[in-house]
Amino acid sequence: MQDIVWPIDECRVCGHDDWLDVVSFGSTPLAGNLLGDEDDAGGETLFPLDVVVCRRCWLMTLRHVIEPDVLFGHYRYVASDAGSIIQHMRKLVDLCVERIGLTDGDLVVEFGSNTGAHLELFRQAGPRVVGVDPARNLAGVANDRGVETIPAGFTAEVGQEIATRYGLARLVYGRQCFAHIPDIHEVLNGVSALLAPDGLFFVEVPYLVELLKNNQFDTIFHEHFSYFSLGSLCTLFESHGLRVVDVHTADVHGGSIVVFAAPAAADHEVRPAVAEMLAEERSQGIAEERTYREFADRTERVRAQIRELVRGVVADGKTVAGYGAPTKGSALLAACGLGHQEIRFCSDTTVLKQGRILPGSRIPIWSPEQAAGHVPDYYLLLAWNYAPEIIDNEKEFLENGGRFIVPIPEPRVISAESTL
Numbered sequence: 366m367q368d369i370v371w372p373i374d375e376c377r378v379c380g381h382d383d384w385l386d387v388v389s390f391g392s393t394p395l396a397g398n399l400l401g402d403e404d405d406a407g408g409e410t411l412f413p414l415d416v417v418v419c420r421r422c423w424l425m426t427l428r429h430v431i432e433p434d435v436l437f438g439h440y441r442y443v444a445s446d447a448g449s450i451i452q453h454m455r456k457l458v459d460l461c462v463e464r465i466g467l468t469d470g471d472l473v474v475e476f477g478s479n480t481g482a483h484l485e486l487f488r489q490a491g492p493r494v495v496g497v498d499p500a501r502n503l504a505g506v507a508n509d510r511g512v513e514t515i516p517a518g519f520t521a522e523v524g525q526e527i528a529t530r531y532g533l534a535r536l537v538y539g540r541q542c543f544a545h546i547p548d549i550h551e552v553l554n555g556v557s558a559l560l561a562p563d564g565l566f567f568v569e570v571p572y573l574v575e576l577l578k579n580n581q582f583d584t585i586f587h588e589h590f591s592y593f594s595l596g597s598l599c600t601l602f603e604s605h606g607l608r609v610v611d612v613h614t615a616d617v618h619g620g621s622i623v624v625f626a627a628p629a630a631a632d633h634e635v636r637p638a639v640a641e642m643l644a645e646e647r648s649q650g651i652a653e654e655r656t657y658r659e660f661a662d663r664t665e666r667v668r669a670q671i672r673e674l675v676r677g678v679v680a681d682g683k684t685v686a687g688y689g690a691p692t693k694g695s696a697l698l699a700a701c702g703l704g705h706q707e708i709r710f711c712s713d714t715t716v717l718k719q720g721r722i723l724p725g726s727r728i729p730i731w732s733p734e735q736a737a738g739h740v741p742d743y744y745l746l747l748a749w750n751y752a753p754e755i756i757d758n759e760k761e762f763l764e765n766g767g768r769f770i771v772p773i774p775e776p777r778v779i780s781a782e783s784t785l
């Protein structure tokens with residue numbers, strides 16, 4: 366095991382090793398590693414899932430690192446095409462075009478560009494675009510749609526290669542992938558190699574403050590190494606000669622922040638939102654140990670409440686299925702000790718996931734069409750970040766007496782009579 370999983374010896378951001386233990390989920394299978402069929406089940410390797418926070422820079426992180434080939438060998442994440450996400454992407458493109466004054470000749474480079482959906486929106490706005498994504502199958506889809514995508518992780522070498530071939534980038538862009546990258550310094554070296562002096566570096570990350578406040582323990586799984594606040598991002602970027610110049614909140618993935626950074630030497634105005642959010646983080650106790658202890662206590666309580674609620678419903682003779690099979694849903698079921706005995710199936714629109722089985726809980730993933738023939742009494746809403754959209758789309762299920770269990774931040778039952 367030691368060659369595929371090991372404890373981190375220093376903080377990924379500040380290099381110290383002054384850890385506070387936050388919460389442990391014991392040993393669990395890789396939440397995103399969906400099994401092919403029943404024959405695969407039983408062989409899941411279990412890895413420790415322990416969360417710590419750095420007492421120096423307050424980066425929250427997993428205590429262990431797993432060999433990337435093991436971790437991402439089967440990773441089937443495909444960017445969501447939910448209407449709200451596409452709308453959000455359009456807003457981000459508009460924000461960047463306006464913020465940087467992007468014009469037709471400019472270059473936009475996205476790392477973790479997935480199937481190129483986002484870059485396509487940038488291209489429609491005028492600039493040239495290049496994507497970088499380590500998943501060959503996703504990079505292939507992007508290239509097929511005409512968005513040039515390099516099948517690689519983003520490193521200093523890749524950054525230099527793009528700069529040589531296409532020139533420096535006015536915008537280097539990374540959405541919702543920073544937390545998945547074990548060596549973020551290498552990514553920032555890539556940014557330094559590629560970013561024009563008047564360019565901006567953009568990242569969108571799930572926001573640690575929202576995770577803590579809203580008990581989002583299910584977003585903690587092996588594929589997510591780092592959980593950032595604006596403060597820890599500032600520390601990280603400063604060590605690479607970048608200064609955070611603007612920050613926005615984004616109502617996606619349970620609450621995220623959108624951060625713009627510029628080369629420190631550039632004469633960029635720092636917007637007041639930066640100091641305001643840093644002050645707000647301090648007032649929320651981001652740099653206090655008790656904040657993390659209280660989160661751990663709430664996590665224990667909510668895990669037990671979800672387990673008891675679902676088991677109680679099943680004991681009453683009702684059927685329960687999962688709505689969506691996101692990686693965090695897989696993590697939530699493992700954290701709550703729920704399995705195939707309680708949850709008959711999970712319904713998911715992602716074709717790549719259908720017909721596969723969740724690791725550990727061994728729950729099969731069905732298409733919505735297959736699920737339509739086996740409508741349960743209750744849907745456990747694993748994709749809770751899309752709750753308003755899903756509940757709006759499933760009025761008929763509710764009107765026919767169906768109920769949703771929304772697990773996060775606290776489990777609650779939604780019926781036709783109740784409002785979200």
Ligand SMILES: [Zn+2]
Nearest residue numbers: 376379419422
């Ligand atoms: Zn640190």
